Amino acid sequence: MGESARQLAVPLDEVLDAELVEDDGPAGTELVRTGKDRHLSPGTVAAIAASVPDSTRRAYGADREAFTAWCAEEDRTPLPATAETMAEYVRHLTVTPRPRTGRPAAPSTIERAMSAVTTWHEDEGKPRPSMRGARAVLNAYKDRLARSSDPAATARQATPAQPQQLRAMLAGVDRATLAGKRNAALVLVGFATAARVSELVAANRVDVVEAEHGWDVHLYRGKVRKHTTTALLYGTDPATCPVRALRAYLEALTAAGRTEGPVFLRVDRWDRLAPPLTRHGRPIGDPAGRLTAEAAADVVERLAVAAGLAGAWSGHSLRRGFATAARAAGHDPLEISRQGGWADGSRVLARYMADVDRVKNSPLVGIGL
Structure with a gap:
């Protein structure tokens, strides 16, 4: 897949309404593909990109850049990432103050970062890392926030204008x-x-x-x-x-x-x-x-x-x-x-x-x- 396609940051479930299933042909036959079977034209790449809101694309791009930078500092491989790397990264997000707020990321922000990284693996044709450990770390963080009555424990919602x-x-x-x-x-x-x-x-x-x-x-x-x-x-x-x-x-x-x-x-x-x-x-x-x-x-x-x-x-x-x-x-x-x-x-x-x-x-x- 070309560089422009790799940068799309588009989860498949946001693009397709139906699952694409490989047709392996009749039993006992080997499927032969041409060089174009895995190629996307520039027009198709642009059409896929246009299907995703700019805000989503920007957010996922920023999340992936942050993850890559952290991996470089920690001497870890961002792609493909291991289950251990994902668990450590999520813990990092739960304890590290963000420059803009001076507080660690909210659970919803961490959820988005996890999705950005796992869908990045899909975009690049890499196996998704196991998120079991990362999910356990996030759940413990949610519990800690809730028990301390931290406002970050609940998702921020707009006040209704009646x-x-x-x-x-x-x-x-x-x-x-x-x-x-x-x-x-x-x-x-x-x-x-x-x-x-x-x-x-x-x-x-x-x-x-x-x-x-x-x-x-x-x-x-x-x-x-x-x-x-x-x-x-x-x-x-x-x-x-x-x-x-x-x-x-x-x-x-x-x-x-x-x-x-x-x-x-x-x-x-x-x-x-x-x-x-x-x-x-x-x-x-x-x-x-x-x-x-x-x-x-x-x-x-x-x-x-x-x-x-x-x-x-x-x-x-x-x-x-x-x-x-x-x-x-x-x-x-x-x-x-x-x-x-x-x-x-x-x-x-x-x-x-x-x-x-x-x-x-x-x-x-x-x-x-």
Whole structure:
């Protein structure tokens, strides 16, 4: 396999929907292959690479580089690695402070590092190392964190932004400005569609269609690889009505001469639309001015902080908040799943709804205590 293919860092189970099984031919015959049977063309390599999110590829690449550097310091072989090397590396991660936080890696970060290394072996055609010892070390680390009530014992989750929090976040937004109109629309449409910020900022003007009930918003749900059409309905409170917020923002864009292209655009503090961005004298960012997912998430976080709301706020707060609020209002899990583009039987969605159900459907309800 060529160098470009080896650098893909693509686990097979993320690329293929079905298992590939070798056809050995009729019994007693020897399978003869040509030189091209194990060759990938540059176009196919690029197609495989494009199927994996950039964030996943970057994270796996960084994990593999860190593992390789550690192996060099410890005089160990990174590929193929032994079970002993993997166990020692995991222990290293559980006791070594990270430069950015000053604390050892969280269990979820170590899990990702283990996956990065084992799938690297698959990519290179090497046998996967036994992870039994490494897994035992990680389990002991999890137990130690839990017994000491360390916050790292539980995975960090975004705080759900429910209607009450949305009202607080938007109370300080100046909706007379273009930036204020955009931020209100971004937060309310993001909540109402339960969209990931990456899905939200990918929307174009042609993807939002005015309808009798409000708007229809067409989004490509990247995780499940399908398009959905989500109905935006009028809210009972004008301050948190996604239909009114989106209409006000789009009308402002039209007045500014933007009638096509991205829905959510960069706006600077002087209300300049899609201002040019440069780094070291070179243009960066989407030429059309499309807002990045990181910038959209930053909007949510800044509004929550400005409102004095405690919690771990991020772009995902909108998606999680929708699931929590919809379940609390008694909506069917299937309809919640369809609105937000979750996969059937999503464990993540089930966890969000469990936050509500553990109280609402508790066996303690109505037993006479």
